[in-house]
Amino acid sequence: MTSLAELCGHVAAANRALAEAGLVTLSFGNVSGISHDRGVLVIKPSGIPCGEVTPEQMVVVSLRDGITEGGLRPSSDTPTHLVLYRRLEGVGGIVHTHSPFASAWAQAGREIPCFGTTHADHFAGPVPITRPLTDAEIAGDYERETGEVIAERIGELGIEALRMPAALVRSHGPFTWGADPAEAVGNAATLEIVAAMAWRTLALDPGAPPIGGALAARHFNRKHGPGAYYGQQV
Numbered sequence: 001m002t003s004l005a006e007l008c009g010h011v012a013a014a015n016r017a018l019a020e021a022g023l024v025t026l027s028f029g030n031v032s033g034i035s036h037d038r039g040v041l042v043i044k045p046s047g048i049p050c051g052e053v054t055p056e057q058m059v060v061v062s063l064r065d066g067i068t069e070g071g072l073r074p075s076s077d078t079p080t081h082l083v084l085y086r087r088l089e090g091v092g093g094i095v096h097t098h099s100p101f102a103s104a105w106a107q108a109g110r111e112i113p114c115f116g117t118t119h120a121d122h123f124a125g126p127v128p129i130t131r132p133l134t135d136a137e138i139a140g141d142y143e144r145e146t147g148e149v150i151a152e153r154i155g156e157l158g159i160e161a162l163r164m165p166a167a168l169v170r171s172h173g174p175f176t177w178g179a180d181p182a183e184a185v186g187n188a189a190t191l192e193i194v195a196a197m198a199w200r201t202l203a204l205d206p207g208a209p210p211i212g213g214a215l216a217a218r219h220f221n222r223k224h225g226p227g228a229y230y231g232q233q234v
């Protein structure tokens with residue numbers, strides 16, 4: 001079992017990796033990780049740049065009641081992370097950024113079509129976008145409701161969360177997830193590349209068709225699932 005100190009180390013490293021990958025500016029982003037055994041999530045403290053966080057600064061939050069341990073306040077997006085851990089099966093790490101290409105799609109209110117194999121390798125279909133939050137949801141428990149609309153959208157797709165490890169929050173930006181914090185950061189980086197490629201694809205040809213279903217399935221399944229053969233066996 002991973003110790004709490006080790007998890008804090010992994011989450012701090014993932015936050016710094018997010019900054020090193022150029023996916024966050026200042027403190028506009030956060031990474032968390034979960035320990036189901038201990039019933040807690042570990043998340044970046046609020047307002048501290050991702051690239052500067054240390055394991056000792058990480059905030060431990062109870063999954064049951066959201067109560068925190070430690071001296072620093074957790075990221076203001078913590079209620080969103082809590083909902084996603086409760087609602088999305090198999091998720092062990094979550095990332096939120098305002099990375100510019102993915103956020104541009106979110107601001108345009110558009111899902112990201114799957115135009116090619118880079119996308120198909122990582123996401124089993126178009127990257128979904130949430131419905132707009134209602135005025136009541138915005139005025140109420142806004143960050144929790146943000147998690148609810150993400151989980152709602154993934155639920156509508158009828159797909160396992162780890163097969164579609166990203167969603168765009170409309171007018172806001174992306175959340176990504178993975179089996180652990182490092183995987184969630186990798187998916188945030190891939191999403192940004194895919195978002196940039198899709199934008200450029202439509203710039204070259206506004207009528208570009210999505211990738212064919214057979215090619216998309218071949219690429220996704222060679223990296224995921226029981227028949228996966230991409231990479232090295234571990």
Ligand SMILES: [Zn+2]
Binds near residue numbers: 173
């Ligand atoms: Zn945000």
